[in-house]
Amino acid sequence: MSVWQTAIEDALQKTRRNIGKFGDQFPHVSTDGGRSYELNANEDWTDGFWSGMLWLCYEHSGDDAFRQAAARTVESFRERYEADRVLDHHDIGFLYSLSAKAQWIIEKDEAARQLALRAADKLMARWREPGQYFQAWGPAGDSVNGGRIIIDCMMNLPLLYWAFEQTGDERYRQAAVLHADKSRRYLVRGDDSSYHTFHFDQKNGEPIGGDTAQGYTNGSTWTRGQAWGVYGFALSYRYTEDRLYLETSKRLARFFLSHLPEDEVAYWDFNAPIEAGTPRDSSASAIFCAGLLELLDLMDESDPERAYFERRIRLAMESLVLNYSTINEPNVEGLIKRGSYHVRGGSSPDDFMIWGDYYYLEALLRLEKGIKGYWYEDR
Template sequence: MSNQYKEAIEASLNKIKKNIDRFGAQFPHTSDQEVYELNDNDNWTSGFWVGMLWQAYQYDKDEQFLSAAREKTSQMQERLSNNANLDTHDIGFLYTPSTGAKWQIEKDETAREDTVKAADRLMERYRETIGVFQAWGPPNDPEQGGRIIIDCMMNMPLLFWASEVTGDIKYKEAATNFVDMARRYLVRGDDSTYHTFYFDQKSGQPIRGATQQGYSDGSTWTRGQAWAVYGFALAYRYTKDENYLETALRTANYFIKHLPEKVIVDWDFDAPQDKDIKPDSSASAILVCGLHELLQLIEQESEEYKKIKTVLEQTMDHLINEYTTDFESQGLLDHGSYSVREGKSPDDYVIWGDYFYLEALLRLEKGFHGFWYEVV
């Protein structure tokens, strides 16, 4: 297996090196006809490209990757300084793989300070009266004011980290409150997940589960399920709350139980299996990272460990052999899905799919773990 992972990493790094010049000062988001659409630094996905550059440098210490990673991180720092397009719950996706990565790799104090500032910016979306981070819209928005999203589980590591490095418990308390609410309301009784959930923003009373990108309000959006697996595993790593590990394992087992014969999942577990069904390789890449994290947290001799390890290896084998792109391609993984429901899914490359695919490879080959926590 190891040779396969090493070869896949080398192929990925060759594409990333070419993309440094292709992308220039801009940032990739999703692709159209196998060409990445580039944005100014104004999207929720900007941090993933920066994180890929830091991961590439972490792997082989190539100065070209380091120079590009520093340059893109500087752009992220400028965005933070200008408070530009940061009214989002996805601050963790933006700054954990950028300034957070720079701090972890280079121990740059300015990067550490900026990552804490990013945590402060995320805290502006915390609605203390009901203990949640609002997904979209301004405070007191009549439609979105009490709405949370499963994706935000992956933004909580930024807050847990901020408490550790500053000694200020407020970040951890807010993150813990959110994780508790997500566990109680976003995770259903059968261990599947809602994409979003509405609360009365004044009383905190639960209203209903809903979706934004899944097939239906009651369906299970596969990328959301993968966010849950990984997010609850990371929450357990930071807090050692056994409830979080249990939830990570429950959501992982639901995912595993519903794997299709082809192993790589479609965009929603409940979407009609017709000729127009779209796969989502990014959901499977995220799942691998979450499963690998779980393997670090459970008993190695257990049947659970063996089952998870088998599924992880099968999934990576299919991603590498059936979903990776050719040498000249810009993307690392093909057949990623963005938002089928909203008509924004080209069945092509998505930058978060590329990021988590590379993270998965580096986890398996080198024992790296992304930048979601520090190992002291």
């Protein structure tokens, strides 16, 4: 059995057991140093990742227990949408791409398709016409967040690109492209690093400046944000075929790889002082690996960087499996250790992250079986 197969089987076993442990609740992060997940009643921005893990497990195994559990999460997301519960933020794509859209992609369930399209409309409500961007957090006109975009949103845009393909309504695609263009111009720095967030004047869209919400300093490079950018710009290229997005993804990937420590798994911020106890972020590396696999799928066969990227992603994934996974810890709930949520805020700096587990499993299944996740439909 290959190292990928061993890791996948471990993931299936843990996820199957977690179905019974979690019930109708959703895992978020651990708060006990990586033993058990903190659960919520489908009211956090991360809850789609559990749904996505269940769909991935079902696609790989064909086990109906995974399908039934995944379908129950979609019904939970339907109820969340109808109750409009904690949806006033940009992470609608994370929530509904991996739940309702996933069910549509796998089963062609029309009710799931309609739910995903309604979720796209909910995301469109975040569009701020004067500045031509999607506001990340807070209500329109908010004094702190009204003009803020964040790099994470690059992973939410695929819901809008998909909605355009499904409906032909240009509003979805136009808004996604305008936001991606603005993100490329203002969030990506000249040295190929990235800001976590950037602010604009709410009235006229004039740029104000970049800062961070979770990184080390305003001018540092938060590793999870850099990983979101690698994957998000690659996905924008897949949907639009605008090579500027492909080149941006490659630039961000080069920077990420050139700043990794010897064991190929990122610290929480590329500029944080490295000393005893500096937190890692295995979830950033998991996102990056999944994103780099997407990027490789889009690159020309003759691209001179292909061999380098292929070699480095195998090293990084092997390190995640051999040094950070819980393969030899059958009673824990998470798949990979040493994730960090919000280090400066003191929130889960060395714990399980459900998004880390999702992207780790997505990358494994892509390597082993070509299962690509639910950010787009094969065309």
